[in-house]
Amino acid sequence: MAETRKASRYVVPFAVAGVAAATIGLVPALAASGDPDLPEITAQQLIEKIAASDTQTLSGTFKVTTDLGLPSVAGLADSFAGGSSSGGSSSVDPQERLTQLVSGSHTLRVAADGPEKQKLTIVDGSDEYSLIHNGDDVWAYDSKSNEVFHEKGDASDRPAGEKEEVPGTPKELADEVLKAAGDTTSVTVGGTAKVAGRDAYQLVIKPKQSGSTVESIKIAVDAKTGTPLKFTLASVEGGKPVLDAGFTKVDFAKPAASTFDFEAPKGAKVTEGSEGLDGPTHGKSPEDLEKELEKEFGGLDGLFGGMAPGAGAEGMNVIGEGWTSIAKIDTGAPAPKTGEAPKEVQGFLDALGDKVSGKFGSGTVFKTKLVNALMTDDGKVYVGAVTKQALVDAANAGQ
Template identity: 60%
Template sequence: MAPNDSAQATGEAKEPGAGRRKAARYAVPIAVAGVAAATIGLVPALAAAGDPSLPKISAQQLLEKMAASDTQQLSGTVKVSTDLGLPGLGSLGSFMPKGGGSDTSASPDAKLTELASGTHTLRVAADGPDRQKVSILEDAAEYSLIHNGNDVWAYDSGSNQAYHSRHSAADAGKEHGGRTPDAGVPTTPKALADQFLKNVDPTTAVSVDGTVRVAGRDAYQLLIKPKQSGSTIGSVRIAVDARTSVPLKFTLLPSAGGKAVVDAGFTKVDFSKPSASTFTFSPPKGAKVTEDDGKQKQTFKPGENLPGGLGGLSDAKDGKNTKVIGKGWSAIAEIQTGGKGLPKADQGKGGQGGQDAQKFLDSLGDKVSGPFGTGTVFKTRLVNALITDNGTVYVGAVTKDALVAAANSGH
């Protein structure tokens, strides 16, 4: 393992976010549900035995190299696996896109929420900011999303349905509530890394933790850890290509231990220019094509749903009836719903059935109490939420105890 600078706090860096914005020149476009921005992951990339010997580099230098990277062309294969500890997509609730979007099976809003759970294989390609493609490979079908200039196409071979949107740069800010269909959330290690690194602050420690080989390439390992207690996030590792400074692998480990919640890595990658034909598409004969006229409003905003200090709560203070408690990795959003908490089963009319229904509702979360009153905590391996019986919601990438403490802080 090559010797590298370790335990370097990000407070020593000089505004790494500003440099990274210069580097954000390509991103594979996918419109996935907002929760996927923080939870979509890729199965660990295949790594060769033994760590490569690379020149010593500090965390600050590695961040600067990542920010200065001008790589705009690549193609490759990634594996997608997400483990939130949820029984199914239905449990994602309000994080899913709601209303207004196209309901065809080829619509990005509808199709790509599948990446929020399970295991998937993707093929990705990018050639600058105007040409990107992502394909989800299934057992007997393939779903592709292609951005080529002003055109965005999506095609589901299983249903032989296609989705098409066309917009100019001038129209981009007017359609879909200010977001076009191709302006989606991260699906590559680089895009995932950008989401985390742009929110790095003094509550975060960053170091270089040795080297690794990913998809046959030498890489440094950037280690990101919260300095604060109470976060559900234990650490984030980003394998950074030694030659291009492009992230090749992204791993998010929970503070409670166990396997990764998010693990993103290329199994194959090529930094040469993809063929122009990669980004061309014509609907097959007989395909049902849905034209998006821009009236279907995209109601979810992927980048705004990242939990805790990862960006999800950074704008919450601007929301009505919402404020942020704390900062960084332990930030918690407090939302006043104006409601009465969780619904109660009708005990009077249901008899034993009503009691059973109430037991089922109670089993969905953990009952808690304190000076704030009583409530229920609903948990995943990453995002937890406390709903009090008076209708206040506390949510963040924090532990149950942190949520209860936040609720008690106002009483």
């Protein structure tokens, strides 16, 4: 148990990367050129155009490029697994494969025909990974390992939070961003663009507050259909965007029905339901997860070193509002000391973190281009899409 609690103190820095990945999602979009001459439109009218968009059918190719400013994580998995790969996730596990999109550049193909038929394929050279939803069937196929995952059942009958879905579309992401627009946000129309050969308006969203890591969010909106075609998230650090993703080709015609057909290739390993997928939560009920946590880590308290509310922690408080909101968590566990972590882990932490001090004492800021976290030496954590100075100021204020 002592070793488990020691290891749990490394969870927070790695959670920073996870939070950053969660804010990105899976978004199609692309590189564009040219400025088409379109009728003038206000930001409100463009938002309404997006909201009124009801694109049910499309197919296309898009490129997703993400740059969180993270150091290499090579070797970390073996460090946590004690050098063994036996506990790794299945190569066909959607959760594992889709999280790989949070770094580097990836080419994807997408097709949709209403809410019951969607297909997404990640192309990696001659290898492909596909997620297919066709009525009651959900398939995942990895051509490299020749593995197949299949789940059958009416998605509408599943409890909320357990539905298998192809990852979010640009429209869904745009909707979420626009919901958050308020007094702390500037929303304007930033001219026009050409995306995948289509005329588009540029919706520009910026924080009014200082201290946010977000410089701007730009959404290219198809002038005819109102469908978001491109999504770019820029950091105040400059350089490459945190996310630059967009269609290189798009067609709003109905895809052929055969696009969504799937039959397991000869000799493929087929996993039905949640069997064989080693992801930590896939197919497990809350009761099952609680039992596993109790067995492996002594419950949530053991896993997170007292971070979880109701498990000996003070819980989480939110400081500020809008783009500069900061979550404060009292873990109740001192930060790991130099030399306690495995060599590969310590190297990653050193590359990810900056030592800081102030009225609060001392600690380390674990940074990405989007989400930063300050972990004080006495176990308090301040995390948000804010600058390093904003975290230090919050800690100094003792809020």
